[in-house]
Amino acid sequence: MASTASTSVWWIRRDFRLADNPALRSALDDGAVLPLFVLDPALLSGARSARRAWLAVALRALDEDLRAGGGPGLSVLRGKPWNVVPRVASDARASRVHIAADFGPYGSRRDARVAEALAGEGRELTRTGSPYAVAPGTLTNKSGQPYRVFTPFHRSWLDHGVHDPAPAVRASSADWLAAEDRVDLPETDPDLVDLAGEKAARARWRRWLGRDSEGVSDYPKLHDVPGADATSHLSIALRWGHLHPRTVPQDLATKRSEGARALARQVAWRDFFADVLWANPTATTEPIHAEYATMAVEEPGDSATAARHLRAWQQGRTGFPFVDAGMRQLRAEGWMHNRVRMVVASFLIKDLHIGWWHGADWFMQHLRDGDIAQNQLNWQWVAGCGTDAAPYFRVFNPISQGEKFDPDGRYIRRYVTELAQAPDEHLHRPWETPDGVPAGYLEPIVDHAAERKEALERYQAIKS
Numbered sequence: 001m002a003s004t005a006s007t008s009v010w011w012i013r014r015d016f017r018l019a020d021n022p023a024l025r026s027a028l029d030d031g032a033v034l035p036l037f038v039l040d041p042a043l044l045s046g047a048r049s050a051r052r053a054w055l056a057v058a059l060r061a062l063d064e065d066l067r068a069g070g071g072p073g074l075s076v077l078r079g080k081p082w083n084v085v086p087r088v089a090s091d092a093r094a095s096r097v098h099i100a101a102d103f104g105p106y107g108s109r110r111d112a113r114v115a116e117a118l119a120g121e122g123r124e125l126t127r128t129g130s131p132y133a134v135a136p137g138t139l140t141n142k143s144g145q146p147y148r149v150f151t152p153f154h155r156s157w158l159d160h161g162v163h164d165p166a167p168a169v170r171a172s173s174a175d176w177l178a179a180e181d182r183v184d185l186p187e188t189d190p191d192l193v194d195l196a197g198e199k200a201a202r203a204r205w206r207r208w209l210g211r212d213s214e215g216v217s218d219y220p221k222l223h224d225v226p227g228a229d230a231t232s233h234l235s236i237a238l239r240w241g242h243l244h245p246r247t248v249p250q251d252l253a254t255k256r257s258e259g260a261r262a263l264a265r266q267v268a269w270r271d272f273f274a275d276v277l278w279a280n281p282t283a284t285t286e287p288i289h290a291e292y293a294t295m296a297v298e299e300p301g302d303s304a305t306a307a308r309h310l311r312a313w314q315q316g317r318t319g320f321p322f323v324d325a326g327m328r329q330l331r332a333e334g335w336m337h338n339r340v341r342m343v344v345a346s347f348l349i350k351d352l353h354i355g356w357w358h359g360a361d362w363f364m365q366h367l368r369d370g371d372i373a374q375n376q377l378n379w380q381w382v383a384g385c386g387t388d389a390a391p392y393f394r395v396f397n398p399i400s401q402g403e404k405f406d407p408d409g410r411y412i413r414r415y416v417t418e419l420a421q422a423p424d425e426h427l428h429r430p431w432e433t434p435d436g437v438p439a440g441y442l443e444p445i446v447d448h449a450a451e452r453k454e455a456l457e458r459y460q461a462i463k464s
């Protein structure tokens with residue numbers, strides 16, 4: 001491995017970009033830079049094919065961006081980070097390893113172990129920037145405590161403002177190094193090649209911003225309509241760091257429209273949930289409101305009926321078209337429209353009475369944009385047990401939600417092909433079709449009205 005008198009390691013985790021990357025800028029200030037990604041078995045074990053496939057393409061896209069400047073590209077190694085990172089830093093004679101701070105429970109523990117291992121060799125783990133517009137722990141209430149409700153957090157977020165982006169890095173302007181023992185990049189899915197990476201994310205974002213219809217101006221009225229392609233699809237780009245989240249409010253600042261404010265508010269929600277998890281690290285598995293831990297749930301491991309219901313939900317075979325469309329979209333695309341995410345989550349928790357953590361685990365396995373803070377805290381929001389939670393007695397009706405947000409059935413027909421020819425008047429209630437449920441589809445697995453009543457009784461039991 002070639003090296004210079006002054007070198008550093010840029011350890012990439014969820015910041016797959018060269019633009020607006022404070023950690024990379026900090027590394028370049030040290031001299032020559034070795035860009036490193038570690039295939040961490042602890043993280044790979046919880047990711048199914050959708051996230052692994054996106055990771056493979058993201059790695060290749062960043063490798064190509066780095067090679068465009070004439071360098072050796074990205075060094076990818078396998079192993080536990082606290083073993084791999086210090087070894088690479090030692091081989092490169094790097095005095096510092098640069099990262100964007102990770103505030104998640106596992107990420108914080110991992111980085112602490114890496115920092116300790118580096119310190120033992122006289123090296124330093126340097127944290128610069130974060131994957132958030134406003135990093136967790138920055139904003140506190142008047143008592144100096146983390147916020148537990150979004151609205152005051154949002155006011156503070158707006159008052160604080162978002163820093164300007166860091167200067168972009170041209171690959172040709174840097175002196176890049178490579179690890180001698182790096183492994184080959186994973187094989188990529190050709191269908192994803194043009195979708196992942198910084199350039200693709202930036203181009204897609206710019207196109208959406210420039211739309212005359214179904215773009216930012218129509219966002220307030222269409223973002224809840226899954227049949228319209230009216231959402232920004234930013235969640236994947238932000239999760240992988242193809243774009244820094246502060247790009248969003250900065251690009252929206254000149255628009256001064258209701259749609260621009262509504263979308264910027266979503267960035268604040270993302271920061272809020274990260275802040276909540278940072279302050280409550282056990283929220284990955286435990287309810288924020290402790291009394292919900294005593295609520296009666298149907299456990300798939302103990303009940304054949306619950307196990308059957310969980311499988312039906314996972315496979316999009318519940319007999320409720322709007323729910324089934326969402327679950328099939330998840331399996332097909334590794335993504336699901338946000339309105340539908342709330343409906344399918346409510347159905348699992350309040351119609352099937354299965355614990356929210358089972359749904360959160362399924363989402364984390366299958367979502368390309370799977371992010372532990374956003375995922376777990378959104379599930380707790382639907383369950384009613386989280387910070388700033390929706391009341392537990394708010395039970396989404398899986399039929400009327402479809403009728404309201406997919407009135408023409410465009411979304412349902414796209415994913416539930418058995419209903420593609422179903423008449424409009426029976427699409428959301430196919431069991432009412434005079435000739436019976438269309439071939440290949442099925443009767444509802446539960447009675448929503450009865451299960452809503454049961455859910456409310458279980459809620460009252462823990463409140464009494």
